[in-house]
Amino acid sequence: MSQSYDPARLRTVHLVPLTAFDEHDRLDREVQARHTERLVRAGIRMFLPAAGTGEFHSLSADEIVEVVRVTREAAGPDVEIFAPVGLQVAHAIDVGRRSLQAGANGVMFMPFTHPYLCNTGAAEYYRAVINALQCPTLIYKKSAVPSDTLLLELAENQHVVGIKYAENNLHDFRKVVLADQGRIEWLCGSAERFAPYFLLAGATGYTTGAGNIAPHVTLAMHAAFSAGAWSEGMRYQEALLPLEEFRAREQDSYNISMLKWAVRKTGLNFGATRPPQRSLTQADQRAIDELTDRLLAVEQQLTDEARQAGFSPR
Secondary structure (H helix, E strand, O other): OOOOOHHHHHHHHEEOOOOOOOOOOEEEHHHHHHHHHHHHOOOOOOOOOHHHHHOOHOHHHHHHHHHHHHHHHHHHOOOOEEEEEEEHHHHHHHHHHHHHHHHOEOOOOOOOOOOOOHHHHHHHHHHHHHHHHOOEEEEEOOOOOHHHHHHHOOOOOOEEEEEEEEOOOHHHHHHHHHHOOOOOOEEEEEEEHHHHHHHHOOOOEEEEEEEHHHHHHHHHHHHHHHHHOHHHHHHHHHHHHHHHHOOHHHHHHHHHHHHHHHHHHHOOOOOOOOOOOOOOOOHHHHHHHHHHHHHHHHHHHHHHHHHOOOOOOO
């Protein structure tokens, strides 16, 4: 693991922000910046802009870099930003280099979309990009490739600082965490539905999409679990579950569309999703509005408590 990167920075909630588009399907930098500022005020300190929930596969290389740039400018110097990289090796290196120049602290490998995968080829791919970029690196596991064996081999690399683990086999996750013996950070990549169980098995943080709507709630959940207050943490998870379960419908196909509709309740319009993300019916929208109102009531309560305790927005 990198000797120059403090792994404690990863032991938190990793927020994947939505990507804002205007009515002409162009990046809406103003909305993106306002959203980032809101999240930082709430306490988010780790961003994965333009990653999965940010529609990575629908963005051009230039758009990914620009979202990273806007996030850094709006968030300031005190947050961690890991830019997503993937697709062809040259594409990954280009996006990674330019994202680092735009203010990213490191990069995160997105899951492979290539056919005919094997761990031998994956290892060559990872090493080619890592050797070119030489920066703090996260690897996102969502399928059999990369294998746990390959992840442990990659953990030997000085630039690999953590694994975003999104295969929900807790027994295998526990085994690989124990085998690693604390060299790198192991993180839940399956958000709040699975986060408590990953944390119990050795994860130190988790990714969130729901944090786009209710950052205080997910941060309170992480803080409770980190302090060993499991009952309190599960109460916060219960508040987040209706949103998370809606996102998970039909093979997670509501993941982005649902959040883009729900975030309107915060006063920001992120525009439509890009194909092939699904469109919402009016019935979907009404159901989302109802569950979002319930979650935002909890968010507002926590916001008020933070202010009463003397934590004011920056």
